[in-house]
Amino acid sequence: MSEEGIVKKFMYVNRKCPYGTIYALESLEVVLITAAFDQDVSLAFTDDGVYQLMKDQKTDGIGMKNFSSTYAALGDYEIKKIFIDKESLDERGLSISDLQELVWEDEDEDYAEKSSINLVSRAELSKIMSQQDVVMSF
Amino acid sequence: MSMLHTVNKSPFENSSVASCISMCAKSSSILFIEDAVISVMKSTKFAEMIESSLKDFKIYALKPDLEARGLSLNNVIEGVEIIGYEGFVDLTTEHDSVQSWL
């Protein structure tokens, strides 16, 4: 569905660790709903938000639902612009290989699987943010 | 496109002030509201960071939040503009978009 053809650049900025607060989960829920509106959607993971994409999350011990597999479904919803702040990874002693590989299938290239992840510097992310029409930060 | 960034946490509480400043593009403005107004006082260890940021961005602080916390308007870092809620509204409409650092 699209609102009379209006297409805006929506960016969802994720800055918090998962599970300590509900922001990671409820932000993801907004992103998935936005997919139905044919908007130009990007996700940014910066500060502690980079932890949301960690592989091997096991939540049995804390008695909370593990929602990390939902990120892998983003590609199916045509959400394929995912920006990860490299400096935030470096500050935390993490590398891109610690994070889930998120992909989407390009139907124009015989459904070839392509990476949705863009590892960017803070300066690059700043520029991308400043080009957005609507920014929601969680 | 110009963006208004709002920050609402004290710089002593978390890194939102620092994160915002590091992510701000040069044509942006930063508005400190709620507990974040502490950032713009001359006396804190963050004063240098704010003074340095004034070279790149316009910086504002919400007057009712300063007054609520007993912070003297005379001790606000020079160059920071003190505004009310009407000014807050104006800033949101004068910039192309708004990002909140919580």
Added chain:
Amino acid sequence: MKLGILINEGPYQHQASDTALQYVKAAIEKGHEIYRVFFYNDGVNNATRFASPPQDDRNISKEWSALAKTHDIDLVVCVAAAQRRGILDKGEAERNGKDSDNIEEGFRISGLGQLVEAGIQADRLITFGD
């Protein structure tokens, strides 16, 4: 301009809802239209009918309700966030087998699509939260 407001924190715990109220009043005073106020995360708790603060203090839920009535503002509470936190209207209470509803007058419960729509239709979307 048409302004969309997103409130992500509950009343009293944090200044978010108070700041949003002041902002909205100032915006209306300046002749802007409030397209929608959307309550998400703990912000849904602003919609409780049962808040009973001390007599000499503000009742945030009622302030939103009164503002909405005076200026015809659309106050929307996210259904998923509301269900998690126990904010229910009559329909939701029945659907979920609860013995009562607790939503304040002037608030309506709806889906996240209303937030996205506000982002699309409003000229600006401003977030108030913790």
